[in-house]
Amino acid sequence: MNIKEVDKFFFEMGPIRPPSEGRDHSLLIRTTRNCSWNLCEFCATYKSKKFSYRQVNDIKKDIDVARTIHDEINTVSSEIGLAGRVNRQVVAALWEENPHIYGEGAGDPETVSLRQQNLINVINWLGSGAKTVFLQDADALIMRTPELVEIIGYLKETFPTIERVTSYARSKSCLRKSPEKLKELHEAGLTRLHVGLESGCDEVLAFMRKGVTAQEQVEGGRKVADAMISLSEYVMPGLGGRRWSEKHALDSARVLSEIDPDFIRLRSLVLRRHSPLLAQAQAGRFAELLEDEVVEEIGLFIENLHCRAYVVSDQMANLLFGVEGQLPQDKEQILGVIAAYREMLPMEKLAFRLRQRLHSFLSVYGRLSPELEEKVQEAREALQKEKPEAAIKVDAAIFGLKEAFV
Ligand code: SF4
Known part of the structure; x- marks a missing residue:
C-alpha cells in the first residue's frame, strides 16, 4: 500500500x-x-x-x-x-x-x-x-456558501463519478440563505437537502424546542425548492403526543402541502435514551401515543396531504413500511395499507407488530441477545396459544426491541 x-x-x-x-x-x-x-x-x-x-x-x-x-x-x-x-x-x-x-x-x-x-x-x-x-x-447549510461550494467542487473534481451530493439542513438555515446563494449551491452540485420538519404544528414545535415556526418551515422549504434543489422533508408521527396528535397531523399536512417537497419521509417518534423528552414523559408532561394511535395519526396526515411528493416510510422506527407512494395518484393505495392494518383482528395486529419490529431489529443487529430471544419466544408462544396475556408479552418484547433503536 x-x-x-x-x-x-x-x-x-x-x-x-x-x-x-x-x-x-x-x-x-x-x-x-x-x-x-x-x-x-x-x-x-x-x-x-x-x-x-x-x-x-x-x-x-x-x-x-x-x-x-x-x-x-x-x-x-x-x-x-x-x-x-x-x-x-x-x-x-x-x-x-x-x-x-x-x-x-x-x-x-x-x-x-x-x-x-x-x-x-x-x-x-x-x-x-x-x-x-x-x-x-x-x-x-450552516457553512458559509463559498466554503461549501469549494468542498462540493473539490469532491466532484476528485471523484468525477459523483452524480448526487446531499446533506441534512435545518429549515432555519434554508431560510437564512438567499435565493442567489441557494442557486449557487445548486449549480455547484448540491443536489438534495434532507430537512427535519418533524411537525407543522406551532405548539408542537415550541414544546419540542425545534427553534423554528411552521411559517418559517414553509418559507425555508419553498426557497430550497425554488432553487431547484431536491427537497426531502421528515415528519415525525407521534411527536404531538396525546395532547396535540390531531393538530400535529393536520398542521403538518397543511405545511407540507404548501412546501410541496419532492419527498416526505416518515420517522416515527421513539423516546430516545438521554433525550429530554424521555424525562418529560417520565415526569408526566408528555403522553406517548400507542402504536395503533400513531397509525391513526398517519392516516389523518396522509388524507390531508395535497401535494406531489413521494411519501416514504423507510425508517426503522416506523411500523408500516408499506406507506409509500407518489402523491396524489397513490394516495388511495397508501391509505389502503393503513386501512388493512386497522382491519386486522387484535391477535393479527399483535403478530404483525412483533414481526415488523423483529425484522427492523434483525436487519440492523443480525441477532437477538439471549434476554431478548426469551422475550420474543414468550410473546410468540402467547400469540400461538392466543393467551389473554399475549398483548402484554408482545408489548414487552417490542419494548425490548425498540430500546435498541434508541
Ligand atoms: S437537535 Fe437533533 S433534531 Fe434538532 S436540529 Fe439538531 S440534530 Fe436535528
Whole structure:
C-alpha cells in the first residue's frame, strides 16, 4: 500500500445519515461536527457533543484520504483478478496486507475502528458506482456558501463519478440563505437537502424546542425548492403526543402541502435514551401515543396531504413500511395499507407488530441477545396459544426491541 502518512490515515465520520443515503451507500464526508442547535427535546444524537466548524483544508484532506482508499481498493481488486470489482475478498486482502493501518495494534482503538469504517464506507460506495455523497453532520447549510461550494467542487473534481451530493439542513438555515446563494449551491452540485420538519404544528414545535415556526418551515422549504434543489422533508408521527396528535397531523399536512417537497419521509417518534423528552414523559408532561394511535395519526396526515411528493416510510422506527407512494395518484393505495392494518383482528395486529419490529431489529443487529430471544419466544408462544396475556408479552418484547433503536 502506498500510504505514507499512516498516522493520519482516516477521514472523519459523523454518527448518522438518512436511511436512503445508507441504502445508496453514499460516501460520508463530514463538513461540520455535531449540531449547532442541539436543543430539540426528542433528539439525543449530539446532546453531549459540542458543535464545531471544520476548516476547508481539513475537509479536503479527508477527501484525499477517501481517494487514496478508493485507488487502493481498485489496485487490490485488479491484483487479485477482480478487474476493479469489489467484494469481501478485496476487504480481506486490504485488511490482511495492512496490519499497520487496520490491525488491532495500529493505533488507539478509536482510530483503528474509524479506519475500518472508512474502508467499509468506500468499498460499499465503490460497489454501488461511487455516485452519491452525503455531507455530515446535522446541518451543512450552516457553512458559509463559498466554503461549501469549494468542498462540493473539490469532491466532484476528485471523484468525477459523483452524480448526487446531499446533506441534512435545518429549515432555519434554508431560510437564512438567499435565493442567489441557494442557486449557487445548486449549480455547484448540491443536489438534495434532507430537512427535519418533524411537525407543522406551532405548539408542537415550541414544546419540542425545534427553534423554528411552521411559517418559517414553509418559507425555508419553498426557497430550497425554488432553487431547484431536491427537497426531502421528515415528519415525525407521534411527536404531538396525546395532547396535540390531531393538530400535529393536520398542521403538518397543511405545511407540507404548501412546501410541496419532492419527498416526505416518515420517522416515527421513539423516546430516545438521554433525550429530554424521555424525562418529560417520565415526569408526566408528555403522553406517548400507542402504536395503533400513531397509525391513526398517519392516516389523518396522509388524507390531508395535497401535494406531489413521494411519501416514504423507510425508517426503522416506523411500523408500516408499506406507506409509500407518489402523491396524489397513490394516495388511495397508501391509505389502503393503513386501512388493512386497522382491519386486522387484535391477535393479527399483535403478530404483525412483533414481526415488523423483529425484522427492523434483525436487519440492523443480525441477532437477538439471549434476554431478548426469551422475550420474543414468550410473546410468540402467547400469540400461538392466543393467551389473554399475549398483548402484554408482545408489548414487552417490542419494548425490548425498540430500546435498541434508541
Ligand atoms: S436540529 Fe436535528 S440534530 Fe439538531 S437537535 Fe434538532 S433534531 Fe437533533
